[in-house]
Amino acid sequence: MQINKPFIVSGPCSAESEEQMLQTAMALAHTQRVDVLRAGIWKPRTRPNSFEGYGEKALPWLINAGKQSGLPVATEVANARHVELCLKYGVNAVWIGARTTVNPFYVQEIAYALKGSNIPVWVKNPVNPDIDLWVGAVERLLSQGINEVMVIHRGFSVYEKNNYRNSPVWHIPIEFKRRMPHIPMLCDPSHICGNRHLLHQVAQKAMDLDMAGLMIESHIEPNQALSDAQQQITPDDLNKLLCELVYRSHTTNNVLFLNKLDELRLNIDEIDEQLIKLLAERMKLVELIGEYKAENNVTVLQIKRWEYIIKSRTSWANKLGLNVNFINEYLKIIHKESISKQLEVMHNLLNNKV
Numbered sequence: 001m002q003i004n005k006p007f008i009v010s011g012p013c014s015a016e017s018e019e020q021m022l023q024t025a026m027a028l029a030h031t032q033r034v035d036v037l038r039a040g041i042w043k044p045r046t047r048p049n050s051f052e053g054y055g056e057k058a059l060p061w062l063i064n065a066g067k068q069s070g071l072p073v074a075t076e077v078a079n080a081r082h083v084e085l086c087l088k089y090g091v092n093a094v095w096i097g098a099r100t101t102v103n104p105f106y107v108q109e110i111a112y113a114l115k116g117s118n119i120p121v122w123v124k125n126p127v128n129p130d131i132d133l134w135v136g137a138v139e140r141l142l143s144q145g146i147n148e149v150m151v152i153h154r155g156f157s158v159y160e161k162n163n164y165r166n167s168p169v170w171h172i173p174i175e176f177k178r179r180m181p182h183i184p185m186l187c188d189p190s191h192i193c194g195n196r197h198l199l200h201q202v203a204q205k206a207m208d209l210d211m212a213g214l215m216i217e218s219h220i221e222p223n224q225a226l227s228d229a230q231q232q233i234t235p236d237d238l239n240k241l242l243c244e245l246v247y248r249s250h251t252t253n254n255v256l257f258l259n260k261l262d263e264l265r266l267n268i269d270e271i272d273e274q275l276i277k278l279l280a281e282r283m284k285l286v287e288l289i290g291e292y293k294a295e296n297n298v299t300v301l302q303i304k305r306w307e308y309i310i311k312s313r314t315s316w317a318n319k320l321g322l323n324v325n326f327i328n329e330y331l332k333i334i335h336k337e338s339i340s341k342q343l344e345v346m347h348n349l350l351n352n353k354v
Contacts, residue, residue: 001072001093001120001148003184004035006247007213009074010238011038012220013190013228014051015058018065023220025065027235033242036093037062037071038215042082043227044099051226059089066092074122079106083113095122096137098154098166098191102126107137111144120148124188129156129169131176138183150184151176152215153206155192165194165231168202174209184212190231196222199233200241207245216241282334283341290342294349300342306335 010028015021021039028034039062043053059075066073072092077083078100086094094114100106101124114121121141126133134151141149153173155166177185187206189199203214219225222232233241252258293300310331317327 001036003150003212005212006207006242006245007036007184007186008034008242009036009038009186009213009215010034010218010235012225013040013217013232014043014053014226015039015041015061015075016054016226018061020220021058021061021065022068024218024235025069025071027220028218028238029069029071031235031239031242033239034071035213037066037069037073038217039065039073039075040227041075042078044078044097045227053227056085059085059091063089063091074120077110080109080113083110083117087117087119091119093120093122095124095152098124098127101137102128102130102133104133104136104140107140111140111146114141114146115144117146118148120150121146122150122152122186124152124154125156125172125176127157127166129158129172131172131179134172134176135179138180150186150212151180152186152188153192153211154188154215163198164192166192168192168205170205170209173211177210186213186215187211188215190215190217190228193231194228195230196233196237199231200244203241204245207247210248210250214242279334283337286338286341287345290345291349293342294346300339300346309335 012020012024025037028037039058040053041058041062042055043051045052062073062075065071074093074095075086075091076097077086077094078097083094096107096110100110123134123137123141126137138149138151153168153176155164156169156172158167158169160167173185173187176183187203189202189206192202193199199216203216206214216238217228217232218235218238219229219232220234222234223229225232290300292298310328313331314324314327318324
C-alpha cells in the first residue's frame with residue numbers, strides 16, 4: 001500500500017449497517033482526500049452490554065463499501081480468529097488496537113496469524129504510556145516477516161484528568177520516531193480528543209511533528225452513531241478540516257533558511273555544552289554534601305530544602321518567562337539524581353568503614 005503524505009484513513013467508528021457504510025464511503029471518496037476506508041467490526045468496550053460491533057456479518061458491508069467507493073478497507077483485529085476472517089473476506093489492511101498492544105501474548109498470536117499474508121499492519125500505541133510495549137509489538141510483527149508496518153499514535157490513559165479523552169503525551173511518539181525512524185506514524189486525533197472540538201488542534205500538531213498522516217473517524221450521521229458519536233465528524237467536515245491544515249515540508253532548499261538554522265543550532269549546541277558542564281559541577285557539590293551529611297549523621301532527604309528549591313527556582317523561571325511546569329519536571333529529575341548520588345556516597349563511606 002503506497003504511503004503518500006499526508007496519508008488519510010477515515011470512516012465510522014463502527015460498521016452499523018450496509019447503507020451507513022456505503023453512504024459514508026461514497027461521501028469520503030468524493031472528497032478525494034481519503035486513502036483508506038476504516039470501520040470497526042469488533043469493538044472492545046470497557047463494560048458489557050454496550051455496542052461491541054456486529055462481528056463477521058459486518059465484514060461484507062465494509063468490503064462492499066470499499067469496492068463501490070474504490071477505497072481500500074481496514075479494520076481492527078484483536079485475535080487470530082479476527083485475522084482469519086479479515087483475510088477470508090479480503091480486508092486490505094488491519095490494525096492492532098491500544099487494548100491489544102498492551103498484551104504481548106495477543107500481539108504474538110496476531111503476528112503468527114498474519115505471517116505470510118503480506119497485508120499492511122498498523123499498531124496503535126498501548127493504552128498505558130509504555131514505549132517499550134509499543135516498540136515490542138512492532139518487533140513481534142517484523143520478526144514474522146511482516147514488512148508493511150505502520151504505527152498510530154492515539155494517546156494514552158493517564159491518572160490526571162485533562163481536556164483529552166486520551167492524553168497525547170507527545171514525547172512518547174517523538175521518542176518512538178527516534179528509535180524506529182523507518183516506521184511511518186499516523187496520528188488518531190479522534191481517540192486523543194474524544195470530541196470534535198479539539199480535532200483540528202491535535203491534527204495540526206501531528207502535522208507539525210512530521211507524522212505521515214491521520215486516522216480520523218467519520219460518519220454520515222455522527223450524532224446517530226452507535227459508538228463514540230461525540231468524536232466523529234461528517235465527511236464534509238473532514239474535508240474542511242483537512243483543507244484548513246497547514247502541511248509542512250521536512251526541509252527546504254532555501255539556502256538563507258538553512259544557513260540561519262545552522263547558526264541557531266550552533267548557538268544551542270554551545271549552550272547545551274555549558275549546561276552539561278554546570279550540571280557536572282552541581283553533581284560534584286551534591287557528592288560533597290552527601291559526604292558532609294554522612295560525617296554528621298544527617299539524613300539525605302531534606303524536605304524543607306526541597307520545598308525551598310521548588311519555590312525559589314519556579315519563581316526565577318516565572319520571572320524569565322519560562323514554562324513553570326517544564327522547570328518543575330526538570331527539578332524533579334535533578335532532585336532524583338541528587339538523592340541517588342548522596343545515597344551512593346553514604347553507602348560507599350559505610351562500606352569503607354566496614
